[in-house]
Amino acid sequence: xxxxxxxxxxxxxxPIHRVRAAVKLIAxxxxxxxxxxxxxxRPVFLAAMAVFLVAVAGFSRVPWRFLVWRVILLEPFVLGxxxxxxxxxxxxxxxxxxxxxxxxxxxxxxxxxxxxxxxDLLRVLKNWRMPALLVTTLSLMYRYVFVxxxxxxxxxxxRVSRTFTPQRARTWNTMATVVSQLFIRSSERAERIYAAMxxxxxx
Amino acid sequence: xxxxxxxxxxxxxxxxxxxxxTGLGVxxxxxxxxxxxxxxxxxxxxxxFVFAAQMINFPxxxxxxxxxxxxxxxxxxxxxxxxxxxxxxxxxxxxxxFADGGIxxxxxxxxxxxxxxxxxxxxxxxxxxxxxxxxxxxxVAATFAAWCSTVMASIACAGELAVSRTVRxxxxxxxxxxxxxxxxxGEGLITALVLVAIARARPELLQPDTAAEPxxxxxxxxxxxxxxxxxxxxxxxxxxxxWPDGLDRTAEVLGFKEKAVxxxxxxxxxxxxxxxxxxxxxxxxxxxxxxxVVVFALAWLFARALVPKGKPDRAGSPRDVP
Numbered sequence: 001x002x003x004x005x006x007x008x009x010x011x012x013x014x015p016i017h018r019v020r021a022a023v024k025l026i027a028x029x030x031x032x033x034x035x036x037x038x039x040x041x042r043p044v045f046l047a048a049m050a051v052f053l054v055a056v057a058g059f060s061r062v063p064w065r066f067l068v069w070r071v072i073l074l075e076p077f078v079l080g081x082x083x084x085x086x087x088x089x090x091x092x093x094x095x096x097x098x099x100x101x102x103x104x105x106x107x108x109x110x111x112x113x114x115x116x117x118x119x120d121l122l123r124v125l126k127n128w129r130m131p132a133l134l135v136t137t138l139s140l141m142y143r144y145v146f147v148x149x150x151x152x153x154x155x156x157x158x159r160v161s162r163t164f165t166p167q168r169a170r171t172w173n174t175m176a177t178v179v180s181q182l183f184i185r186s187s188e189r190a191e192r193i194y195a196a197m198x199x200x201x202x203x
Numbered sequence: 204x205x206x207x208x209x210x211x212x213x214x215x216x217x218x219x220x221x222x223x224x225t226g227l228g229v230x231x232x233x234x235x236x237x238x239x240x241x242x243x244x245x246x247x248x249x250x251x252f253v254f255a256a257q258m259i260n261f262p263x264x265x266x267x268x269x270x271x272x273x274x275x276x277x278x279x280x281x282x283x284x285x286x287x288x289x290x291x292x293x294x295x296x297x298x299x300x301f302a303d304g305g306i307x308x309x310x311x312x313x314x315x316x317x318x319x320x321x322x323x324x325x326x327x328x329x330x331x332x333x334x335x336x337x338x339x340x341x342x343v344a345a346t347f348a349a350w351c352s353t354v355m356a357s358i359a360c361a362g363e364l365a366v367s368r369t370v371r372x373x374x375x376x377x378x379x380x381x382x383x384x385x386x387x388x389g390e391g392l393i394t395a396l397v398l399v400a401i402a403r404a405r406p407e408l409l410q411p412d413t414a415a416e417p418x419x420x421x422x423x424x425x426x427x428x429x430x431x432x433x434x435x436x437x438x439x440x441x442x443x444x445x446w447p448d449g450l451d452r453t454a455e456v457l458g459f460k461e462k463a464v465x466x467x468x469x470x471x472x473x474x475x476x477x478x479x480x481x482x483x484x485x486x487x488x489x490x491x492x493x494x495x496v497v498v499f500a501l502a503w504l505f506a507r508a509l510v511p512k513g514k515p516d517r518a519g520s521p522r523d524v525p
Contacts, residue, residue: 007300032208032307036216074302078207084370084378098209098369102305105208109302118300131231133243137292140247141254145296148248148255156259172261176396179256179271183280183397184405186252190245197244 009062009114016060016111021120022127028112035104040097046104053107060115070110071103078102118142144189152182204272204360204383205297205312208305212367215438219363220310222434223291226318229426230287238285249281250292257293261393269389274316274356275349276394278325279341280401280408283427286325290317311363314434315356322427324352338402339510341409342395346502349394350387351495357383362438376487384494391502399509 011017016024031049038045057067082098085091119142126135155178163174211219234246253273260268273293278286291313297303304312331344361379365372402409 029306032305033213036209036211036307037213070302074207077205077303078209081206081210081364081370084364084374087371087374102207102209105305105307106302109208109298109306113300113302118296121299131228133231133234133246134227134288134292136243137246137250137288138295140244141250141292141296144248145251145254148251149258152255152259172392173396175259175261176393177400179259179393179397180400180404182256182259183249183252183401184408186248187245187408190248191241193244193248194241 007113007118009066010117012061012115014059014061014115016056016115019115021116022124024112024116025121025124028108031108032105035101035108038101040093043097043100046100049104050107053104053111056111057107060111062111062114067107067110067114070114071106074106074110075103078106140193144186147189148182148186151185152178155181204316204357205294205304206308206315206360206363208307210305210364210367210369211308211311212369215363215367216307216310218437219308219314219434222430222437223310223313223318226322226427226430227287227291227313229423229430230284230291233284233420233423234288242281242285245281246285246288247292249277249285250289250296253277253289253293254296261389263389269386269393271393271397272316272320272353272390273394274320275324275328275345275352275390276397278321279328279345279348279394279398283322283325284423286321287317290321311360315359315363318427319359319431319434320352320356323355323431324348327351337510338399339506339512341402342399342506342509343502345398346391346395346505347499349391350384350498350502353383353387353390354380359434359438362435366438380491384498388498388501391498392505395502395505395509 035046035049057064078099082095082102085094085098119139122135122139122142125138159174159178238246253271253276256273257270260270262268274286274290277289281289294304294309294312294316298306298309298312325348328344328348331347332340334340335343357379358376361370361372361375364370364379365375398409
């Protein structure tokens with residue numbers, strides 16, 4: 001089981017973790033909207049926001065290295081689009097502004113996801129009248145994503161331990177077989193889950 | 204293709220969110236009415252499957268690697284409405300758990316990848332698999348539809364970025380579409396390989412319940428079609444029609460751009476224009492059409508290689524995948 005990188009720190013205990021999930025979700029939304037709406041002439045606001053987020057991160061007791069690493073991992077997507085902005089008038093200024101804005105939004109979302117368990121967020125969404133089928137799908141997905149990622153890693157380990165480094169054409173075929181096995185196993189698991197749900201009086 | 208927070212302005216984000224909510228609403232209603240209860244857990248498991256499958260890396264040349272996106276795979280295996288729900292669930296979890304794709308851009312992402320990628324890809328799959336029969340037809344259709352769905356989603360994404368005035372249309376379209384025409388080839392190959400592997404191991408999984416989607420539901424087709432058409436009208440068409448008159452200004456940008464963007468757009472027809480063609484709109488359309496035909500031919504050859512002609516279809520091959 002090496003998949004706890006998925007949400008390792010969302011169950012720590014800190015002043016930030018203890019805030020109710022609904023409050024944090026609304027606050028995160030408000031912060032993101034505020035950051036998105038800043039006009040390019042107000043860099044001071046972005047700096048203030050950065051100081052605030054760093055303070056929140058400090059209070060949350062989530063390790064620094066982890067937070068910084070997560071933001072850096074997501075940064076290529078931001079840079080990939082922002083680099084296109086360079087090719088228009090006022091390019092570099094717009095580029096820096098976009099990168100700053102997006103990085104701050106990323107920090108907000110990384111903090112939200114690492115201080116709030118997903119189950120709590122889901123409960124909030126349920127209270128906000130999200131359709132029941134979508135809530136069921138999301139909660140089943142959250143429950144089984146760890147199981148399936150684990151299964152995929154086990155299949156990978158089994159394959160690596162049985163084969164030499166293969167040729168590229170073969171690799172794709174083998175990988176596709178792994179993906180197809182993963183789907184077959186998850187659909188079989190879904191049938192067992194349905195039987196278990198019925199046995200416990202679902203619907 | 205996950206748009207992060209900060210790239211979309213408020214009007215684009217709100218418009219895309221309304222469109223995505225409508226599309227997702229249609230899909231949820233459709234599933235509530237027609238999805239048998241037996242298949243409800245499969246939605247959650249399929250979402251977890253798509254998420255886990257996206258973590259499996261397929262090696263590409265030069266140390267880089269790509270992964271499955273899975274919209275067309277989900278649509279072929281589960282039907283279009285279920286695919287919209289599954290892809291939306293994946294995007295919501297990626298947004299809330301991993302900050303991958305912004306929360307203000309969640310609507311745009313669901314619209315691009317779930318509604319356009321899933322339903323649009325499925326429509327193409329359906330048309331092609333009607334024309335070409337058997338497992339061979341299924342593979343041709345899935346390969347081609349996966350490519351189309353990736354490219355269509357990237358064009359919608361480029362349109363949203365351009366309408367938000369983050370990136371100029373003349374830069375966004377060639378860059379996004381060009382890169383995704385390459386990514387789409389990988390997506391098509393992976394989708395086809397996975398489908399063939401599933402057809403070999405468990406052919407019955409390739410025949411989704413006919414009860415899940417009623418044969419002809421014009422209101423659903425009209426609802427999805429309306430949402431997609433409205434989205435294209437809002438995000439793509441104003442830019443496409445504004446293009447020719449802004450040509451003088453874009454020409455200098457294009458000249459400026461050619462040096463810098465060329466290495467990341469290794470399109471077979473350089474810079475999306477037929478050589479010697481001055482109308483860039485016409486040139487782009489023709490280049491796009493030629494590219495599409497070439498991809499269809501490639502999909503045909505690839506499917507022929509995977510499913511040889513003389514060999515009779517296996518016992519349970521999907522004879523008429525609905």
